[in-house]
Amino acid sequence: MIDMQALQTLAWTVLKIFIIIIPITLTVAYYTYAERKVIGYMQSRVGPNRVGPWGLLQPFADVFKLLFKEIILPANANRFLFYLAPVLTLGPALAAWAVVPFSDWMILADINASLLYVLALTSMGVYGIIVAGWASNSKYAFLGAMRSAAQIISYEIAMGFALVCVLIAAGDISLKGIVQAQQGGIFDWFWLPLLPMFVVYFISGVAETNRAPFDVAEGESEIVAGFHVEYAGAAFAVFFLAEYANMILISALTALLFAGGWLSPFENVPMLGNTMLATPGIGWFLAKTVFFMFMFLWFRATFPRYRYDQIMRLGWKVLIPLTIVWVVVAALMVLLGWIERGA
Amino acid sequence: MTIIELVFYLFSTVLTLSALAVITVRNSVYAALFLVLAFFSSAAIWMLLEAEFLAITLVLVYVGAVMVLFLFVVMMLDINSERVREGFARYLPVGIIVALIMAGELMFVIWTKGAEKLPLLPGQTDAGSNTAMLGERLYTAYLYPFEIAAVILLVGIVAAIALTHLGRKPQARYQDPSRQVSTRREDRVRIVSMPSVVADQQEEDEA
Numbered sequence: 001m002i003d004m005q006a007l008q009t010l011a012w013t014v015l016k017i018f019i020i021i022i023p024i025t026l027t028v029a030y031y032t033y034a035e036r037k038v039i040g041y042m043q044s045r046v047g048p049n050r051v052g053p054w055g056l057l058q059p060f061a062d063v064f065k066l067l068f069k070e071i072i073l074p075a076n077a078n079r080f081l082f083y084l085a086p087v088l089t090l091g092p093a094l095a096a097w098a099v100v101p102f103s104d105w106m107i108l109a110d111i112n113a114s115l116l117y118v119l120a121l122t123s124m125g126v127y128g129i130i131v132a133g134w135a136s137n138s139k140y141a142f143l144g145a146m147r148s149a150a151q152i153i154s155y156e157i158a159m160g161f162a163l164v165c166v167l168i169a170a171g172d173i174s175l176k177g178i179v180q181a182q183q184g185g186i187f188d189w190f191w192l193p194l195l196p197m198f199v200v201y202f203i204s205g206v207a208e209t210n211r212a213p214f215d216v217a218e219g220e221s222e223i224v225a226g227f228h229v230e231y232a233g234a235a236f237a238v239f240f241l242a243e244y245a246n247m248i249l250i251s252a253l254t255a256l257l258f259a260g261g262w263l264s265p266f267e268n269v270p271m272l273g274n275t276m277l278a279t280p281g282i283g284w285f286l287a288k289t290v291f292f293m294f295m296f297l298w299f300r301a302t303f304p305r306y307r308y309d310q311i312m313r314l315g316w317k318v319l320i321p322l323t324i325v326w327v328v329v330a331a332l333m334v335l336l337g338w339i340e341r342g343a
Numbered sequence: 344m345t346i347i348e349l350v351f352y353l354f355s356t357v358l359t360l361s362a363l364a365v366i367t368v369r370n371s372v373y374a375a376l377f378l379v380l381a382f383f384s385s386a387a388i389w390m391l392l393e394a395e396f397l398a399i400t401l402v403l404v405y406v407g408a409v410m411v412l413f414l415f416v417v418m419m420l421d422i423n424s425e426r427v428r429e430g431f432a433r434y435l436p437v438g439i440i441v442a443l444i445m446a447g448e449l450m451f452v453i454w455t456k457g458a459e460k461l462p463l464l465p466g467q468t469d470a471g472s473n474t475a476m477l478g479e480r481l482y483t484a485y486l487y488p489f490e491i492a493a494v495i496l497l498v499g500i501v502a503a504i505a506l507t508h509l510g511r512k513p514q515a516r517y518q519d520p521s522r523q524v525s526t527r528r529e530d531r532v533r534i535v536s537m538p539s540v541v542a543d544q545q546e547e548d549e550a
Binding site for chain 1: 346376379395396399403407518
């Protein structure tokens, strides 16, 4: 029969899942606030400032507004798939966090193939979008879904090859091992030897999450709101939650793969010795993640939206050839000893 | 019954039912989605065997890429299920023969080797992970079959492109991205300085 110990492990795991998911949900709430504030100041506005001090309660006002709204089912929509789609988007976005190491011991599931796991799960998010577009029985929604599917598949290839370079440099396929391979100060992190891959990965990450300047799947000016045009209330909120959770995930992964994760940038600086600044810890990981999260907002305020054919050209004719070349370059760098493997 | 067995039976039930649903449901989009569910359940079963790499690759390749394209096509096509049904009786004998051959082959493997004697994948506790071992086998002992398979896939890609690519049409207009990018403001906007006298004159005329 089922023994007590297994049950205890199960309860403990569920508790840990909540410890991860609740902060992520809160971060998503305040990420939307930060987005409006940051873009506001970049455009010489002040952003939300009415609800609570400095507008700090704005996310909660938004959430309650969305929760109390009616979920409208369009005529002739496929009821089951219409309601399933938001869940399909949110599920992978949260499940990927299971293998993210927050520090050298803070990790829910320390599996060996964790990098592949993350790649597999992020590629599944597209189902929610396609199913939403089809089940809505709307032309705009379907167009958005088509664009999104094509875009995600295209950029996944470049992303996969960029990750291959990281694997070659680290000699390990688990996220924890990849971070440990980057030990020894800011210039030992993989962003330097794999600089083009770092850029390609982040661009692909922005494209995979359908964010500006790659947000043609939503494309307000052409197809209204794309795949979620027919969604209202809580169902729309779930799409929103998934999109922002994915952005945070991509930021966290970039921090882990290219910026040394929880490692300190000032390791091996003789003056600092063993002070706070030189010790690795979750604080460094969070700081790096927040930096990359800020980049997402910065991009949105800076770049105009790409045209659809430009997106396809960039993905297939620029990024993919570049990554294929850099796989060879990275292998040579390891062979010549420019990258120390498993330091 | 241990938890592992319980999980195994759960996933194999889902796998069998969804595989049945793939060929029985009327809506072709549902059929494609059931196929996704079937892939996912089989990946979960592989995961129980501690074959992490294979399980995740199954999800990554089939669920993440192949089925997305499949769904894409199925959604665009307007499949008439009545016409598909007409051919059912005609193709049934062929289907049965193929199914019998496949079942026979499976039985043959199990009978000759014995179900218990089939080697399991080495677990994670053995020297290194089985991901590393798989890679080592694939790139040493089975290098030629692996490369031949890759070349066959490449030939397939080239053939597909050759069949669909019709070459550049002489009268069609194409965009040149490098010219688009190098466009400067001066190419598009001409700033004309107009003497203010003209405006004054206009006012006088209106008056």
